[in-house]
Amino acid sequence: MARIKTGVSPRLNQMLEELLEGIEDGLVPAWIFNDPELFELEQQKIFSRSWVYMAHESEIPQAGDYVLRYVANNPYIVVRGEDGAVRALLDMCRHRGMRVCRAELGNASHFRCPFHGWTYRNDGRLVGVPAEREAFGPGFDKAEWGLRPIPRLEVFDGMIFGNLDPQAPPLEEWLGEIRWYLELVTKRSPAGLEVLGPPQRWVVNTDWKLALETFLSDSYHTLMTHRSLIELGIAPKDAKYAMYGEQIHIPGKGHGSMVVGAPPGAKLPPFWGYPEEMMERSKASYPSREQFETAKETRILLVTLFPNFSFHNPIRKPDHKYQGTVPMLTFRVWHPLGPGRIEIFSWALVEKDAPDWFKEKTRHSYLRFFGSSGTFEQDDTEIWSHVAHNASSSQGRTLRLNYRMGLSLEPDPNWPGPGVAYGLNFTDANMRNFHRRYVEMLLS
C-alpha cells in the first residue's frame, strides 16, 4: 500500500492497488472503464499533465483561421494570428467568463464577446472595451486582461499539441522513440499531410481507454467484431489478417504501434497500396532507410500516443466495384466527457502532394469504413458501449478482465525500429505498457 499516495478516498485507493497489482499478471479490473471517482482523478493526473493532440496545422493554414478544441474540460481557440504564429487561447472572456467564440471553426482577426462586447485580437490581446472610459476609468490597463493562452503549446510535423502543465517535459521528450513510427506517416511525403475537411465528431457511451485499446493493441477483435466485412469480401479472407504484424511499445511512455503486413499468400500491393509515385517520393523523404523498408512491407499501420491520440492507416477500397486498392488515414482523439462517455474526433488526412483523383478516392475509403457511419466504426462503437455499461454494473465491476494475450512471447530481436517489438500482433503487450504508464501518472 506504500506506493499509493493519500488524497483519494480509501475506496479508490484500494481499487488502484488492485489495478497496479494485476498489470504484470495481465489482469485488469473492469471498474476502470466506468467510474466517476476515477474519471475525476484522470482529469487531474493525466489530462491536466499530458501532451494532448489539438489540431493539425493544415486546419488553420491562413491568418485568422481557427478551430475550437478541448483539453480536459477546457475549450481552446486554436488560432493562427496575423503574425502567422499558432496559439491556443482559453475561450473565456476575462470580464465575466463568457465564451468569446462559439463557432467550432472560422476566420477572425478579432473575437468580440457576446456578453458585454470585450474584444480581443486573435493573438489574445484585449483591444476593445465598450464605454471603457465611463465604465472602468483611467486606471484600467487592457494589457492585463488578455485571453489566457494554454500553458504549453508545441508542434511536431504539423501536429499541434497542448499541455496544461507549465512544468511538463518538452513534447520531443514526451514522444520519445514513437517518433520513428509517427514519421512513417508524417514524413511519407516531403510536402507533409493535410486534412480532408473538418473532423467528424460523435458521442459514444464508453470509456476513452476502451476505444483507444482498439487502435493501440487489440488486433484480435477484427476476426470477430468485423467478421461481416470478411464475409462480404471487403477485409482479407484470412480472418486472422491483423495477426501478421509486429506490435511495438515504448517502455515508460505508454505509446505503441501495430505494423501489419500482408497475410501469408495474399497478393497485396506494397506500401499500403499507395500510388507508386508516392512510394518513390517517400524514399528521399523518410529520415532513414529502415523506415522506408518497413513502410514498403506495411499494409496496416496504427500508432497511439499516450494518453488519447491514435491514427489508423490501412489498405482499403473506396467501394466494392473499384479495381485495386486505395488506403486511408484517420487521426483520432478519444476525448473523455464524463464517466463512461466520450466524444470521438475523427479526421481524414492525405499527403498534400497526392494526385487529386487519389485524394477523392481516399476520402471515400475513409467515409465508408471509418467515418461516423463507416462499417468498421459502427461495429466497434456498439461493442465499446456494452463493455462500458457492464463495467459499471454492481457485479461486472468486480470482475478482472483477461489481458494475458502474448504474455509468453519473446521480443523480436530483428525488428529494425525502436521500442520493444513482438513478432506476432495477437498480444496485449501494448495495453500492458499503457496501463503501467497510466497507473504511474495516476499515482504521481
Add this chain to the structure above:
Amino acid sequence: MLTLTNEFTTVTVEKIATRNGERLRITSPRLGYSIELDPLELESLTWQTVETFSRLLSTPYGPDEDGVEARPLSDLILFGGEHA
C-alpha cells in the same frame, strides 16, 4: 453585392458608380454604419497592420459619443434636487 460573415458580424460590400468615378461601399446592416471609400483610401488600407484595426475596434460597437457627460439620475429627481 458581396456579403461577408463570420461568427461576430456581417458586412456587405458593393461597388458604387458616382457620376464621374467609382467607390466601394461597406455597410454594417446591424450597426447601421456605412462608408464609401475611393481607390486611394482603399490602397492605404493595404499597408495597414492589425494594430490599425485593433485601434479601430477599441470601441467594438462604433464610436463613443464625445462630450456627452454622464449625469447621475439623482440630478433629475425633483425631491431633494436643485428645484426642491
